[in-house]
Amino acid sequence: MDAAVVRQALLIRRVEETLLELFSQGRLNGTVHTCIGQELSAVAFARALVEQDVVVSGHRCHGHFLALTGDLDGLLAEMLGKVTGVCGGIGSSQHLFHQGRFFSNGIQGGMVPVAAGLALARKLRGVPGIGVAFIGDGTLGQGILYETLNLVARWRIPLLIVCEDNRYAQSTPREATLAGTIEARPAAFGIETFVSDTWDWPRLDAQAARSVAHVRATGTPALHVVRTDRLAPHSKGDDTRDAAELDAARARDLLTAHARAHPEQHGQWRAAIDREIRDLLGRIAQEPVLMLEEYHRKPRVSPRLPARRPVLPSSERLVTRLNRCFAELLAEHPEVVLLGEDIVDPYGGAFKVTRGLATAHPDRVLATPISEAAITGLANGLALAGMRPIVEIMFGDFVTLAMDQLINHAAKFHRMYNGQIGCPLILRTPMGGYRGYGPTHSQTLDKFLLGIDTLRVVALNAFTDPAGLYRALLAPGQQDPAIVIENKTLYGARIGDFQEENFIVEETIEPFPLTHIRPLHSAPEVTLVAYGGIASIAAGVLGPLFEQHDLKAELLIPSLLCPLDPRAILEAVERSGSLFVVEEGSAFAAWGAELIATIQERLGRRRPFSAHRIAALPVPIPAPRDLERQVLVEARRIIRDVVAHRP
Amino acid sequence: MSTIQDILAPRLDVSSDALLVVAIHQPGGAAVGAGTPLLDLETYKAQVVVESPGEGFVEYLCQVGDQVPTGAVLARLHPQAGFTVEAERRLSAEVSPTPGVVQERMPSPVADAASPPVPETTPALAPRFSKAARQALKRHHLDPALFQDQDLVTLRDVQSRLPPPAVQTVAPTAGQRRVALRFPPLPAELQRRIDWQPLTQAKQLEIQALDQVQRGGQVSLVTTWVRMGTLRAHIARQSEWLPESLLPLVVFETARLLRRHPCLNGFLEGERIGLYRDIHIGIAVDMGQGLKVLTLPHADTLGFRELEQLLFQRIEGYLDRTLTPGELLGSTFTVTDLSGFGVGHIQPLVNAHQSAILGIAGEDPDLHRFQLSLAFDHRVTEGREAALFLQALRERLEGHGAGPETPDAATRPVCGVCLKTLPEDRAMQGHGLLQLVDSAGRESLICQVCLMGY
Numbered sequence A: 001m002d003a004a005v006v007r008q009a010l011l012i013r014r015v016e017e018t019l020l021e022l023f024s025q026g027r028l029n030g031t032v033h034t035c036i037g038q039e040l041s042a043v044a045f046a047r048a049l050v051e052q053d054v055v056v057s058g059h060r061c062h063g064h065f066l067a068l069t070g071d072l073d074g075l076l077a078e079m080l081g082k083v084t085g086v087c088g089g090i091g092s093s094q095h096l097f098h099q100g101r102f103f104s105n106g107i108q109g110g111m112v113p114v115a116a117g118l119a120l121a122r123k124l125r126g127v128p129g130i131g132v133a134f135i136g137d138g139t140l141g142q143g144i145l146y147e148t149l150n151l152v153a154r155w156r157i158p159l160l161i162v163c164e165d166n167r168y169a170q171s172t173p174r175e176a177t178l179a180g181t182i183e184a185r186p187a188a189f190g191i192e193t194f195v196s197d198t199w200d201w202p203r204l205d206a207q208a209a210r211s212v213a214h215v216r217a218t219g220t221p222a223l224h225v226v227r228t229d230r231l232a233p234h235s236k237g238d239d240t241r242d243a244a245e246l247d248a249a250r251a252r253d254l255l256t257a258h259a260r261a262h263p264e265q266h267g268q269w270r271a272a273i274d275r276e277i278r279d280l281l282g283r284i285a286q287e288p289v290l291m292l293e294e295y296h297r298k299p300r301v302s303p304r305l306p307a308r309r310p311v312l313p314s315s316e317r318l319v320t321r322l323n324r325c326f327a328e329l330l331a332e333h334p335e336v337v338l339l340g341e342d343i344v345d346p347y348g349g350a351f352k353v354t355r356g357l358a359t360a361h362p363d364r365v366l367a368t369p370i371s372e373a374a375i376t377g378l379a380n381g382l383a384l385a386g387m388r389p390i391v392e393i394m395f396g397d398f399v400t401l402a403m404d405q406l407i408n409h410a411a412k413f414h415r416m417y418n419g420q421i422g423c424p425l426i427l428r429t430p431m432g433g434y435r436g437y438g439p440t441h442s443q444t445l446d447k448f449l450l451g452i453d454t455l456r457v458v459a460l461n462a463f464t465d466p467a468g469l470y471r472a473l474l475a476p477g478q479q480d481p482a483i484v485i486e487n488k489t490l491y492g493a494r495i496g497d498f499q500e501e502n503f504i505v506e507e508t509i510e511p512f513p514l515t516h517i518r519p520l521h522s523a524p525e526v527t528l529v530a531y532g533g534i535a536s537i538a539a540g541v542l543g544p545l546f547e548q549h550d551l552k553a554e555l556l557i558p559s560l561l562c563p564l565d566p567r568a569i570l571e572a573v574e575r576s577g578s579l580f581v582v583e584e585g586s587a588f589a590a591w592g593a594e595l596i597a598t599i600q601e602r603l604g605r606r607r608p609f610s611a612h613r614i615a616a617l618p619v620p621i622p623a624p625r626d627l628e629r630q631v632l633v634e635a636r637r638i639i640r641d642v643v644a645h646r647p
Numbered sequence B: 001m002s003t004i005q006d007i008l009a010p011r012l013d014v015s016s017d018a019l020l021v022v023a024i025h026q027p028g029g030a031a032v033g034a035g036t037p038l039l040d041l042e043t044y045k046a047q048v049v050v051e052s053p054g055e056g057f058v059e060y061l062c063q064v065g066d067q068v069p070t071g072a073v074l075a076r077l078h079p080q081a082g083f084t085v086e087a088e089r090r091l092s093a094e095v096s097p098t099p100g101v102v103q104e105r106m107p108s109p110v111a112d113a114a115s116p117p118v119p120e121t122t123p124a125l126a127p128r129f130s131k132a133a134r135q136a137l138k139r140h141h142l143d144p145a146l147f148q149d150q151d152l153v154t155l156r157d158v159q160s161r162l163p164p165p166a167v168q169t170v171a172p173t174a175g176q177r178r179v180a181l182r183f184p185p186l187p188a189e190l191q192r193r194i195d196w197q198p199l200t201q202a203k204q205l206e207i208q209a210l211d212q213v214q215r216g217g218q219v220s221l222v223t224t225w226v227r228m229g230t231l232r233a234h235i236a237r238q239s240e241w242l243p244e245s246l247l248p249l250v251v252f253e254t255a256r257l258l259r260r261h262p263c264l265n266g267f268l269e270g271e272r273i274g275l276y277r278d279i280h281i282g283i284a285v286d287m288g289q290g291l292k293v294l295t296l297p298h299a300d301t302l303g304f305r306e307l308e309q310l311l312f313q314r315i316e317g318y319l320d321r322t323l324t325p326g327e328l329l330g331s332t333f334t335v336t337d338l339s340g341f342g343v344g345h346i347q348p349l350v351n352a353h354q355s356a357i358l359g360i361a362g363e364d365p366d367l368h369r370f371q372l373s374l375a376f377d378h379r380v381t382e383g384r385e386a387a388l389f390l391q392a393l394r395e396r397l398e399g400h401g402a403g404p405e406t407p408d409a410a411t412r413p414v415c416g417v418c419l420k421t422l423p424e425d426r427a428m429q430g431h432g433l434l435q436l437v438d439s440a441g442r443e444s445l446i447c448q449v450c451l452m453g454y
């Protein structure tokens, strides 16, 4: 081992030993997972990488971070929660970031498709650079890993997965949870496999270089198993392993051996490292922590409502408009990539939104395997690399499979890396019923998406030009992900089609317009609010409510559900004193509940109003036509409820 | 049964003056038995079902929509079928304007409105009429052209164009010519700018009920401030049903206190004062579905949780519109809670057949106190009594708010981070709790897991 290697490994070890000390002194918040015993793995791969490569890691990431970036100051400050930390102290131990080259996150396996996306972006742009993803042996239990192995092998993505096999996952020995062998797994996907260990440095060093070179040269993935020992507990003081086993592991540790063989030199290096750490800690201790005002500022909303313009009916069907819009976007923006199951020609997507696009842009309209989690993760990596991925999830019901990538990855990156990078993923999905597709192909799962902080949720409707919405989402400067809910019943609708004498359709002039259908002059007596596909059903009751039930009603249709801008609705409810929210999903804990709570908070004391939700019944959606309509919301039910609860 | 039996409009204790016939259950001439529902009456607080007192054949003397005085004959039971109808005059005629009242017609705002000519540039709008509006036009022989400037015309729009309600002037008695002093009428300009709304029947009945005591002209008001202290925390701990509301606790204490102040639980009738033997608290609520008084019978005998649960059920019934008459009638004292609306002071109106009403205003956010006001009929009781009552109530409420914010924290050691208690810690083989003093000098307890991590 040359001096540089020993010194770097020793630095990592001393840093982590110091972190454990700081933790026991209560100076460190949260948790630490140390790689004590495994350092040489990090050192070996970092030596083989170049500037354009990108590394992702997980909970045990300090070594990978230090070996790649050398930013000891940034790491220590981050661990102590200081603004000068690499993520402003927000992320701490498991959530590190460095200049678009290093990313870690605390979800086992979740970063592997992200690394694949980062690598794919390099490939699509024709720039050199590979992706490296560090995982542990316990992470071999994660499904998304295999989705990614399949994807990177089939699509020839230059990704090196390094599996550091320390034979334990937290407290569980590998034998207890792992069937078959590690090596047989990549082999099944035709992925080249390398094996080495941290007890034989020359071999580890050579194999690391070989595996990196292989990925770089062939542009294909590889998996590298590094046998190693974790000498310290999983996190802190929680070791349940056998003492004899640990002794044997310590006996083969190369750093311990070096200390024994060269006590004087080792002692000098160690003392120098300790001094450096001590000095840094002394300085960092004086540094400030992030203030709440810097971390979270209440968004400022102008009290003035945006101007409005009339909505003119168009003869174009929504699906054609969408298709035209994506064709334009692909042509205008080389960063736009469309991903999804069955979206290429001749099929053109389950709802034909992407018809013809793959023929025009075969490299950026990509049909994926049935791997909702991995393709969302892949798109996250593309977005982090500055591409503008648009993922289609074939049915909204399947968005559950992408949830971890949405919640724990896409929606976190920008804020947890302290604003240093954005992840403007766009995920679009056909949602909703009235098609007889039954319980798992008809749902409105919007409520699960609305609760994700920082995730923007947009819903198309039959009155708003969808191209405008997508253009707004693709505008430069977007940092956080967005979901677009495309109700299935909308695809065939003609945009802006509404005929009801003496009513007017207007929309606000803003990136995500709100549509307002109201009597031409009269003050409305009841306010209806609906979004998405069901807004068309709600629009259909305005006439009958007036004709048959003597009621002047208005309908407001927001296109941006989250974050919620309640101003226009507030104004309407303040005037009418009654609010009916019509929703296609069930009412409990859904958007309507949130809207009513928001209006109540802003208006309740000033202007009492009545509020009602008209929503689907809380049961799986049945396939038979009439029964489905009864479970979902029908025009008849809207009329009945509005009349029963009219003020 | 051989004689004809009259069925009279009952005296409902809240509003005896006027009742509204809202439903008729049998066809005229139908055979009925004892207990057969005949018709539904509504006061502004409740609906009651009038049942047949015995067997016979029913003849109705009223119809749905009639407003009838207490004691009026609503229906008759005849011994035989095919009876001859005796009463030609229907009740509705009896409640027609009392003699001596002259109806004076105001000029119709519509007929009067010399609207400026519509500029030729704006295309005339073809108004749309709702079904009900079309029917009303026909009924009142109105010209649809009157609504030329409107987009949508509902029944209410049509009604607003009808002549305004009659103005009542007292007819001069014979031989006495008096020059009526006339208040100048509203300027015509303003007249044209009025939207008329018909008074709903519920509102009319409400006005009558409140008029009974207020007309006496001797309603007085006393108020007091209640310091919040830790009252909210206390309520949140005690409450199972309405943890954010002051109302259950106020009602709970009020009901008990009323036993000592019987004059506040009574009413004046003619020359005498009636004191109720029981305490039934009425809660005036209006949560968007009309003003109703929810009755909590024998409230002074209920435990706090019982009372709170009952109140919760009544509110649910109100919201679901499933309240029965029994749940709305027969209160002997009323509490009105406007604390949710941020008002600082309330002057409530005393209900018919009652002598007092308690109002709860909102918390003053700066001074952490709220106001209680008691309006009372000075003909039944007097200021001293009312003041004593209010003072005692204040003391009782403040007593509840005098405890620590979280008594548990003071008495029970728990980990300040995960709230684990000592027994729980023991069960998890912990080493107990450590005393911690943070950099701000605050003391707290922490368990080993929270200190060291897992």
Ligand SMILES: Cc1ncc(C[n+]2csc(CCOP(=O)(O)OP(=O)(O)O)c2C)c(N)n1
Pocket (backbone or CB within 6 Å): A059, A060, A106, A107, A108, A135, A136, A137, A138, A139, A140, A166, A168, A169, A170, A234
């Ligand atoms: C999705 C997910 N499940 C569970 C955990 C909790 N967890 C953190 S580390 C760990 C063990 C991981 O074992 P391995 O992959 O072998 O990595 P090692 O800790 O051995 O480096 C577990 C279960 C997690 N962070 N993410």
Ligand SMILES: [Mg+2]
Pocket (backbone or CB within 6 Å): A136, A137, A138, A164, A165, A166, A167, A168, A169, A170
């Ligand atoms: Mg492991």
